[in-house]
Amino acid sequence: MSIRHGLLALLSTGSRHGYQLRVEFEASTGATWPLNIGQVYTTLSRLERDGLVEPGESDEQGRVAYTITAAGREELARWFGTPVVQSDRPRDELVIKLAMAVAAGRADVAEVIHKQRTATMRALQRLTTAKRAATDGAAQRLVIDSMIFQAEAEQRWLDHCEAVLKEES
Amino acid sequence: MTYVRLAGVTRVHGEGATAVHALKGVSLELDVGELVAVMGPSGSGKSTLLNLAGGLDRPTSGTVHIGEQDLAGVRDLAALRRRSVGYVFQDLNLITSLTAAENVMLPRELDGVRSGRARQEAMAVLAEVDSADLADRFPEELSGGQRQRIAIARALVGERRLLLADEPTGALDTRTGDEILRILRARCDAGAAVLLVTHEPRYAAWADRVVFLRDGMIADTTDTPLASAR
Incomplete structure (x- = not known):
C-alpha cells in the first residue's frame, strides 16, 4: 500500500x-x-x-x-x-492448505473446501452489507468492490477445485 | 414468520434404472422479509428447488407449504401461483408488443382485475422499482437492466409476497447486476420473501442466508442470519 x-x-x-x-x-x-x-x-x-x-x-x-x-x-x-505490477503475492495460506490436503491425502479435502466456502461467503455477505451502508461517495464503495471481487475469485476457485477433484476421484 | 416451508422434499424424474434424483430430501424455510440465495453447480437441483417452492412442480415426496397452504391439497396451482408467487428469469419473457406498463398489468388482468385498476397497481409497483418513467416504452426500447426491473415489477404486482428469481442477473454487467440485487433486497426489507438462484457469489452475498446445493442435497449453509443485513 x-x-x-x-x-x-x-x-x-x-x-x-x-x-x-x-x-x-x-x-x-x-x-x-x-x-x-x-x-x-x-x-x-x-x-x-x-x-x-x-x-x-x-x-x-x-x-x-x-x-x-x-x-x-x-x-x-x-x-x-504507471500500472501497478502484479507483484509476487505473499504465500497464500488457503492455497497451501488445499495443495497439502490434496498432495498429502491426509485431510478430507471436500470438508476443507466446504468450510472455506461458507466462511468466504460470510465474508462476502459482510462486505456487501458494508457496501450497502457506504453512502459517502464512490471511492469508498469501489474499495469495498475490490475486496468483493477478490473474495468472489476465491469462491470461484474453490468451486473449481471441487469440480476438478470430483472428476479425478 | 415462515412463508415458505419445504420439508424432506425429494423429486425423482423418470423411473427404474434411468430415474434421476434431482432432490434428495431437502428441508428449507423462507421467512417473510428474508432473502435466501441458492448456489450450486449445474445439475445440483437449484432450478428444481425453485420450481417446487413456487408450485410449478410437485415433489415426489415431502411437503411444500406456501403461507398456510399445503400445496399437495391445492387443486388449482396455477391460480395460487398467479396470486402468491412472482417469477424473474434470466430470459425476461417480456412481451415485445406490449409496453412496460402493459406487461406489468398482464398477470392482474389475467386474474380478472379491471384494466383501470391493473394499470394503477402497475404504476405503483413500477414506481417502487424506480421505473415509472419507463411505463410507456416497449421492451426493445429498454436496456437489459431496465428490462429486468420491469420483469421484477411484473413479478411483484398485486399482493404477491413470494418472489422466485432464477439467475436474474444473467447477462447483466456487475454494476447493473448490483442494482437488480439492490431492488430485490429492498423488496425483501419491505416484507417480501425472495428465493434467489445464482451461480455468482457476489450476488448471493446480498442474501441473509446462502444455501449450497450439491447433488440434490444441502451441502452447507451460512445459516445464522446476519442481523446487520436487515
Whole structure:
C-alpha cells in the first residue's frame, strides 16, 4: 500500500497538516486501511527528505501544514501514469492448505473446501452489507468492490477445485 | 414468520434404472422479509428447488407449504401461483408488443382485475422499482437492466409476497447486476420473501442466508442470519 503516494495525492489539492491527512486518507478508502498518526508523520518526513513536500510555519497549536512541491507533483503524475505490477503475492495460506490436503491425502479435502466456502461467503455477505451502508461517495464503495471481487475469485476457485477433484476421484 | 416451508422434499424424474434424483430430501424455510440465495453447480437441483417452492412442480415426496397452504391439497396451482408467487428469469419473457406498463398489468388482468385498476397497481409497483418513467416504452426500447426491473415489477404486482428469481442477473454487467440485487433486497426489507438462484457469489452475498446445493442435497449453509443485513 502506497501511503506515500496517497498523501501526495491529497496534498495535490492543497496544503494540509498531518491529522487532516489521516482523516482524509481514511475517508477516501473507507477506513479499510486504518492509518496511525505516527505513520503519517514518518511518511511526511521522508517525503520532505526527498524534496516532494515542504513544511510551512507551525500554527498557534503547533501544527505544521505541508505543501506539495513541483517534484512532488511530478512523482504523483508518474505514479498515476504507471500500472501497478502484479507483484509476487505473499504465500497464500488457503492455497497451501488445499495443495497439502490434496498432495498429502491426509485431510478430507471436500470438508476443507466446504468450510472455506461458507466462511468466504460470510465474508462476502459482510462486505456487501458494508457496501450497502457506504453512502459517502464512490471511492469508498469501489474499495469495498475490490475486496468483493477478490473474495468472489476465491469462491470461484474453490468451486473449481471441487469440480476438478470430483472428476479425478 | 415462515412463508415458505419445504420439508424432506425429494423429486425423482423418470423411473427404474434411468430415474434421476434431482432432490434428495431437502428441508428449507423462507421467512417473510428474508432473502435466501441458492448456489450450486449445474445439475445440483437449484432450478428444481425453485420450481417446487413456487408450485410449478410437485415433489415426489415431502411437503411444500406456501403461507398456510399445503400445496399437495391445492387443486388449482396455477391460480395460487398467479396470486402468491412472482417469477424473474434470466430470459425476461417480456412481451415485445406490449409496453412496460402493459406487461406489468398482464398477470392482474389475467386474474380478472379491471384494466383501470391493473394499470394503477402497475404504476405503483413500477414506481417502487424506480421505473415509472419507463411505463410507456416497449421492451426493445429498454436496456437489459431496465428490462429486468420491469420483469421484477411484473413479478411483484398485486399482493404477491413470494418472489422466485432464477439467475436474474444473467447477462447483466456487475454494476447493473448490483442494482437488480439492490431492488430485490429492498423488496425483501419491505416484507417480501425472495428465493434467489445464482451461480455468482457476489450476488448471493446480498442474501441473509446462502444455501449450497450439491447433488440434490444441502451441502452447507451460512445459516445464522446476519442481523446487520436487515
